[in-house]
Every structure is written in structure tokens, then in C-alpha cells.
Amino acid sequence: MMISQTRRHWMQQCGMGFGGLALANMLTSTSAAEETGGAMRTHFPGRAKHIIHIFLNGGVSQVDTFDPKPELTRMAGKMLPFENLQTERKTGVALPSPFTFEKHGESGIPVSDLFPHLAECVDEMTVIRSMYAELPSHEMSLMLMNTGDQRLVRPSLGSWLTWGMGSSNENLPAFIALCPGGMPVGGAGNWRSAFLPGAYQGTKIDTSNPDPTRLIDFLQNKRISTKEQSRQFEFLQQLNAQHSADRPGEAAIESRIKSFELAFRMQTEASDAFDVSQEPEHIQKLYGEGPQNRQLLMARRLVERGVRFVQIWHGDLQPWDSHSNIKDEHRKVANQCDSGLAALIIDLKQRGLLEQTLIICSGEFGRTPSVEMGQDGSGASQGRDHNHWGFSLWMAGGGIKKGMIYGATDDFGFKAVENPVSIHDLHATILHQMGYDHQRMTYRYAGRDFRLTDVHGEVVHSIIDT
Numbered sequence: 001m002m003i004s005q006t007r008r009h010w011m012q013q014c015g016m017g018f019g020g021l022a023l024a025n026m027l028t029s030t031s032a033a034e035e036t037g038g039a040m041r042t043h044f045p046g047r048a049k050h051i052i053h054i055f056l057n058g059g060v061s062q063v064d065t066f067d068p069k070p071e072l073t074r075m076a077g078k079m080l081p082f083e084n085l086q087t088e089r090k091t092g093v094a095l096p097s098p099f100t101f102e103k104h105g106e107s108g109i110p111v112s113d114l115f116p117h118l119a120e121c122v123d124e125m126t127v128i129r130s131m132y133a134e135l136p137s138h139e140m141s142l143m144l145m146n147t148g149d150q151r152l153v154r155p156s157l158g159s160w161l162t163w164g165m166g167s168s169n170e171n172l173p174a175f176i177a178l179c180p181g182g183m184p185v186g187g188a189g190n191w192r193s194a195f196l197p198g199a200y201q202g203t204k205i206d207t208s209n210p211d212p213t214r215l216i217d218f219l220q221n222k223r224i225s226t227k228e229q230s231r232q233f234e235f236l237q238q239l240n241a242q243h244s245a246d247r248p249g250e251a252a253i254e255s256r257i258k259s260f261e262l263a264f265r266m267q268t269e270a271s272d273a274f275d276v277s278q279e280p281e282h283i284q285k286l287y288g289e290g291p292q293n294r295q296l297l298m299a300r301r302l303v304e305r306g307v308r309f310v311q312i313w314h315g316d317l318q319p320w321d322s323h324s325n326i327k328d329e330h331r332k333v334a335n336q337c338d339s340g341l342a343a344l345i346i347d348l349k350q351r352g353l354l355e356q357t358l359i360i361c362s363g364e365f366g367r368t369p370s371v372e373m374g375q376d377g378s379g380a381s382q383g384r385d386h387n388h389w390g391f392s393l394w395m396a397g398g399g400i401k402k403g404m405i406y407g408a409t410d411d412f413g414f415k416a417v418e419n420p421v422s423i424h425d426l427h428a429t430i431l432h433q434m435g436y437d438h439q440r441m442t443y444r445y446a447g448r449d450f451r452l453t454d455v456h457g458e459v460v461h462s463i464i465d466t
Contacts, residue, residue: 125394148423365387407420
């Protein structure tokens with residue numbers, strides 16, 4: 001009893017460099033054969049082995065990036081020829097895009113001048129123009145995109161996949177969320193494991209510091225030797241085993257034990273994985289400077305080392321949330337990641353990793369084609385409100401068709417009208433590319449079988465390269 005009461009205090013004081021890290025962050029899978037019994041074989045051979053989900057959080061405007069609408073220019077300053085759809089705030093007259101669109105590549109996919117570098121890679125991409133969500137709320141749409149449910153506590157996509165597949169590198173987490181600065185809206189709920197074992201929760205890394213030794217606190221122990229630390233770890237494992245034996249079936253204890261094991265192993269590999277300075281100068285130049293481009297390069301290094309799911313957030317809160325000045329605000333954030341997005345595709349392809357790595361780049365919803373009004377209906381801005389009725393995202397690699405546009409919004413880019421794709425459809429398609437039938441990938445909890453797509457979702461076979 002005395003051991004269990006003083007155990008945590010002892011661990012904090014014993015000088016083990018990974019203690020704080022483990023308790024705070026390391027709740028992620030380390031192998032495809034976890035003792036928790038969750039890991040399963042794929043249902044069929046998947047085209048992809050890794051996922052990189054680039055989250056341009058805040059809401060990217062589809063009519064200013066990948067879905068040009070000449071009718072907006074024609075109707076500039078006029079009310080649309082239908083009643084504006086309900087969004088979070090009142091909206092007014094048509095707001096034409098301040099950006100110029102041009103067709104690129106052999107596929108001729110139009111991309112705005114927000115993304116001059118990424119535009120050169122369109123022949124590797126499928127652009128889905130007919131995505132839709134359910135509500136124009138950041139919090140709910142983020143949860144829907146990440147967990148398949150906008151209200152209830154459910155496991156994230158990354159947790160489902162790492163529960164199913166594990167990692168091919170037991171010295172690194174299987175699910176990593178990279179984000180410079182603070183937390184996105186919704187915080188750790190975006191990468192939670194919920195009722196799945198805690199070992200499958202994502203590990204958040206603050207990438208704002210360019211020094212790889214500073215990305216993870218207390219990763220290295222500078223006071224004692226590796227041999228001494230190993231002896232401490234062995235003793236800690238004995239305490240953990242005793243503590244767990246006295247409390248059979250407590251998933252939180254098992255997750256904590258695994259987090260310590262992973263943190264101990266990470267000391268040999270984590271700093272190396274995040275150290276982009278090891279890359280040749282021409283690769284660093286290809287990606288460009290700044291935290292956004294740096295973490296895109298980190299993502300390639302992580303999947304190269306066997307990490308299953310890497311989620312890349314543009315920054316804390318919602319950087320793409322351009323309510324007042326779409327021209328300047330979208331230009332600013334696009335400049336921060338354009339070269340890195342293109343470099344990621346190019347780099348993965350030249351290393352032979354693109355076909356086994358599925359890239360998804362999206363926000364949680366789109367933006368309105370009409371101007372946003374003040375809460376009282378006055379004071380039109382040069383920004384756009386949240387729009388869940390229709391938006392765009394792009395995918396590349398992992399068996400996705402190349403140089404393709406799928407679906408369409410109406411003439412003004414307000415609502416998906418041709419081949420609409422729900423978030424559940426997107427999740428079903430992602431799981432399919434990883435080798436899973438979304439209807440059969442279930443986890444029993446509280447007396448019922450749960451799945452990522454709930455009772456919804458259809459695989460979008462038209463965008464899959466056969």
C-alpha cells in the first residue's frame with residue numbers, strides 16, 4: 001500500500017528524464033501486437049501503409065483555392081440568385097475571389113495563385129470539390145472530421161488505425177500530431193483514443209522550436225548514464241507490474257506502463273527523427289523555411305521510420321479562419337506552407353514512398369462565396385463566413401487517382417451538388433486504402449459494437465486508382 005501511495009512522487013523525483021514526457025504525452029501504440037488485444041489484421045491488402053493528414057484548421061475557402069467560380073465575378077456586389085444558405089453568421093452579396101486561377105499540369109486542374117508551388121503537383125492529386133459537413137462550427141466540425149462524431153466522445157481516425165495496424169517502429173509513437181505553438185480548437189480531443197485503450201491516443205509535439213532536442217521535454221537525461229537509467233527503469237517495471245497486478249483490468253494503468261516503455265525507447269531515436277538539419281541542403285531548400293514547412297519535412301522523416309499516422313496542424317486555434325480580409329489573411333497562411341506541401345509530394349515520390357503514403361489536406365469546412373455581415377446584419381466585410389454546405393480537399397498517393405477532379409458545388413461554390421462526399425464517406429475511403437472494410441472494423445464497448453463511420457459511409461471508389 002505504501003508503494004502505491006508514494007509511487008508517483010518517487011517517479012517524479014528519481015531523475016528519470018522521460019517521466020514527465022510519459023505521463024503527459026506518450027499514450028500511443030508501439031507495435032502491431034499490443035498485449036491489449038486490440039491490434040488486428042487488415043481485411044484485405046491495403047494500398048497505403050501510412051497517412052499524413054495535413055489540417056489547415058480554421059476553414060480553407062474553396063472558391064479561393066481549388067474551385068474557381070466565374071459567376072462570383074459576374075455577380076460581384078449583388079445578392080446571389082437564391083436565398084443564402086444558413087451559416088454561423090449572416091452573409092450578404094457575392095464576393096469574387098481576389099486570387100487568379102490558372103490550369104496546371106497535363107490534367108489541367110485549376111489552382112489559384114495562393115499555391116504556386118503546390119499547383120505544379122496537381123497531376124499527383126485528386127481534388128474533391130464536393131465535400132460537406134453538418135454544422136458551421138469549428139468545434140463540432142473538427143470533431144466530425146477527426147472522430148466521425150461532432151458531439152459524442154469517440155476515438156479519432158488515427159487511434160482507430162493505430163489500434164488496427166500498430167506501428168512498424170516500436171521506438172516511436174504510431175500516431176503523432178505536429179502543431180506549432182498551442183493547441184487547435186478542441187485540444188487533445190482531436191487525437192483522443194476515447195474508449196479504445198489509451199495506448200492509441202495521439203502524441204502531440206510542439207514543432208515551433210527548431211531545436212530538435214527541445215521539441216520533447218525531458219527526453220534525454222543529462223544527470224545519469226544510460227546504464228544507470230536502465231537499472232532504474234527495470235526497477236520501475238517491477239513496481240508497475242505489482243501495481244497492475246493489484247488492479248486487474250485497469251486500462252489506464254496498462255496505458256501508463258506502455259507510455260513509460262515507449263518513452264524509454266524514444267530516447268535513442270526521437271531526437272534523430274525530428275532533426276531536419278540532418279537533411280541535405282537541397283532538401284531543406286525544397287521544403288523552405290518556417291515551422292509549417294519544417295514540420296512537413298518532419299512528417300516525411302516520421303513515415304520513413306515507420307510511424308503509421310502523422311497529423312500536421314497549421315497552428316494553434318484556427319489560422320485559416322478568415323472572417324474579415326480573405327485576401328491578406330489567406331495569402332499569409334498559404335505562403336507559410338505552399339512550398340512545403342509541394343515538397344512533401346515530390347520528396348515522397350522520389351523516395352518511392354508516395355504510393356504507400358496517403359496524403360489528405362483539408363480544413364474542417366469551407367467558406368461562403370458571399371461576404372460576411374456583422375451580427376446585426378450590417379457592416380459587410382471582405383471576409384467569408386464558415387460554410388459546411390460545400391468545400392474542397394485534396395488527396396495524393398496511397399492508391400488515389402492522379403490528376404482528377406471529383407464532384408462539384410453549385411455555380412457559386414455554396415453547396416455540393418454533384419457527387420457529394422460526406423465526412424463518413426471520406427473516412428470509409430481512407431480506411432479502405434489502408435486495407436479495412438469500415439463496416440467490419442468495430443470495437444465492442446458498453447454492450448455495443450462501435451465503428452469510425454457509425455452507421456454511415458460509402459467508399460468513394462471513383463477516386464481510387466485500380
